[in-house]
Amino acid sequence: MRRDEILAKLNVRLPEAVSAIALPALAVALGLQCIRVLISGLTWVLGDRFQLGAFQLGAIAFAVFGVAFLASLLRRKLGYRRVIAASLISLSASAIFVQIWPGDPIFGLIAAGAGTAAFTLFLPVYLDEVRRQEDAAIPLFAAGFLCGLVVDSLLSGAWGTYDPIWQQSAVPVLLTASQVAALMFATVKVWGEIPVSPPGPIRSRSGAWIIVGPFLFLQLLILQNIPSQSTLTGLNTATTYLWLIGAELAGVIGAFFLHTRHADATYLATLFSSGLLVTFAFFPFSTGVMGLALLLLAQVSACYLFFTVVLGMNNTQRGHTMNLSTANGVGMLLLAILILAYYAVYQIALPYENSMLVMVSAVLVSGGALTSLRYSKTRLRVNRKQWAVALLACAVALVPPAVHASTETQPAVPSDEGFPVKVLSYNLHNGFNYIGKLELEALALEIERSGADIVALQEISRGWLVNGRVDMLTWLAERLQMDYFFGPTTGPFWGNALFSRYPIISAQNHQLPSDGLPLQRGFISAKIRVGGENLQVIATHLHHVEEDTETRIGQLLALMAFFNPAERTIIMGDLNAEPSSTEIGLLRGLGIKDVIATIEPPPAYTFSAKDPFQRIDYIWVTPDITFSEPAILTSTASDHFGVMVTITK
The missing domain is CATH 3.60.10.10 (Endonuclease/exonuclease/phosphatase)
Structure with a gap:
């Protein structure tokens, strides 16, 4: 059977849906890589090499993440399309430069900062424009964001957690270039489908979006962190890689499925997911089988709660206390604060346990989802054929980690060769x-x-x-x-x-x-x-x-x-x-x-x-x-x- 006949049979507008999901997914994956390079560079280039103090490093981090507050101003002055084009080009160019630059890492750090700033600008401007479109656009954005976590984890795990963006050999560079090319292609596809909006500020209100920072903190620190989960559970890296990808995919599918249920079921699911995520925050570093089970439940819960927040943002809201640009800026500053505060305890004596920050993040994500429930008017309708496409995509995404787990190289068996x-x-x-x-x-x-x-x-x-x-x-x-x-x-x-x-x-x-x-x-x-x-x-x-x-x-x-x-x-x-x-x-x-x-x-x-x-x-x-x-x-x-x-x- 030919490909177009399969698509017709499944009754899915695959090109449009793929572009709408791929654009935020690829942007999120590149953005997370830039954030990791930025945080490492602040620590080892500026902190260790140039001996900058904690307050100076904090000020630089706040300046980079604080660029997010400029989204509304830039949207008003330049318009949606120019801001999106500039932010995505900057993000892509920064990622490529970080990877191929062979010289002093201070310049790679600057590029990572530019990429991170571009990422923080992209999110509110693109999301604001998506909310002006038909109801299907919002869940596709949410799915794309969550799929970005999957893409990022797939790339990191495939290279044994040594991110491709750090490596200058041919294959990792070609892979990053392919990401950038795919992002540009998806941008062009989406570009023609979204009507041109006149320049203006980001007016709609959505204070719950501040959870984007705590949500990303939980992902970067624990839920998406293959090395830490491998350490805690005792599984090898390849098996942990497979488990985490499965958990992330379950989170995406679970979020869609639960939002196809009746409103009462959605309320119960939100309450239950909030309870699960907060419970996980009490035991964020559980070991063994218990750790694996809690990780799966926490990831599904976190993805569902994030999905709920996004669905709760629409142009008819009147009750939120801040607009999307401000909420995004606060969320990004929270991300910077949480990361810096978490690792500061390893440098100086502070009056808190860093595990407390995990609890704070879980409470913020849960609270954001609960407050968004009253604004969420969208009940998703996904037919069986669309489910089939989604599950097929998940199966394809599981292939790389499954192959990696089944073919992992075992260390050579040690032998006593005697002296010397x-x-x-x-x-x-x-x-x-x-x-x-x-x-x-x-x-x-x-x-x-x-x-x-x-x-x-x-x-x-x-x-x-x-x-x-x-x-x-x-x-x-x-x-x-x-x-x-x-x-x-x-x-x-x-x-x-x-x-x-x-x-x-x-x-x-x-x-x-x-x-x-x-x-x-x-x-x-x-x-x-x-x-x-x-x-x-x-x-x-x-x-x-x-x-x-x-x-x-x-x-x-x-x-x-x-x-x-x-x-x-x-x-x-x-x-x-x-x-x-x-x-x-x-x-x-x-x-x-x-x-x-x-x-x-x-x-x-x-x-x-x-x-x-x-x-x-x-x-x-x-x-x-x-x-x-x-x-x-x-x-x-x-x-x-x-x-x-x-x-x-």
Whole structure:
């Protein structure tokens, strides 16, 4: 049967519907990618590299997201079509520039800021124009927005959570270019279908739209976050990817289905969904099967509530307190505030738990949906043939994650190759190089070239938004084909890791004294089979504030009590103390050997990669271990140099 005959049989105006959904979907996907680059750039380019403070970073973030307040003014001065064209072209050009720019990431950050600002302008202007059209236009916009989450997750998961926008190889660049081309094509298609409205302000009122910020916060932080859910549930990345895509698709279909029911059922569904989302906010980081179930219910609930808010916005509203442009601006500022406030607790001591912000977001989304119910007059009518098309589209969307899950590469089985064995300690700076660019491939190449068999890694991030929302652990493990053990220290998503080509017989994670510290610390102890015997490896990362010597001493005393001292042991990591310090004197007093101190000529500095001036990374061995070839890996892939040595017996 020919394609046009199938479409006629299904009685669906597929080209028009696809364009109306694809336009917001592709814009949302590109917008979310720009937001992630922006948040990472603020943290690592401006904060870490240029040492801007929290208030300065906050002001810059507010300036970028605050551009949303200009939507009504621009709509009045330029008209709908010019604003939409300018915002989408800016968003597309920004995404392309971020990806292909090979130079200083400060320019990529500026482009990401421009793309984010364009995205915040696009939403209210396009939504305002959509509301002037027939009733079917509003649900198609809502579906498109939610499908944008699906597109974004599909792209992120397909690359192992290392977003294509960070990668400059041919396939990711072509993929982003294809997104942009599809967005431009959808824009042209929709352009001809929407009548030209005269220039004027965005007058209609829709205060509930402020939930767009809290809704996106929940998505970026938890519901759409493949690395964090993989960490919590214990599933591999590919299986988690499949589950999250399924949950997002269930959210889109569920939102449509529930809004085809009678008004009483819609009220009950809204109340029930609000209760589910708020309940989830009490347990946002549940583990195991419970975590998977709560994630599914929370995603379906969040999508339904968002859908309810959008359907509640029409031109006949009179009861809302702010217009769409203002509501959108407030929502975007809320997004910036929530993200900054969530991660600020890892920098300075603040009088709240960041999980409280999840609850605030859930309450705002639920409240927005409940207040929108009285304005929602649209009951959707979807016939069976249209359902068939929608379900077929969902099935197609599930194919990439299903294939990915069924073909995921398993790490090589570790084997005991005997001595000699090369060991490496490397602080990865959360995946960012010394100038603030996320470059996991450069780090992987450095580890690969070293020939290391056992690798202690510090600053491993699994889904933190400020670190690009990448799962460094599983991406590097698959890339390097090494077995691994993760030791979280600050929550479940950040800490130390141990990679090995030799069998890890056993491993444990231990917390170090960190009372009152924003970043908690710990160490991994592992037994690794080498040459027919168990070699004990201890990998750690101590407190980083230079003046807090007593804190590091307390942490070292706890580590030394565990060590006790044992035979056949290697201790390595970033100790954040120089060789002449009191802390290092404690270790030296145990009679263990500082192998990097034997490098000639001294000094063997390990920090910083840009301008080395101190040694704070170490490998220590007990007297019964012989070694050779101590070395410093002088690469700028991180802000630290790696330290390594060959254990000969």
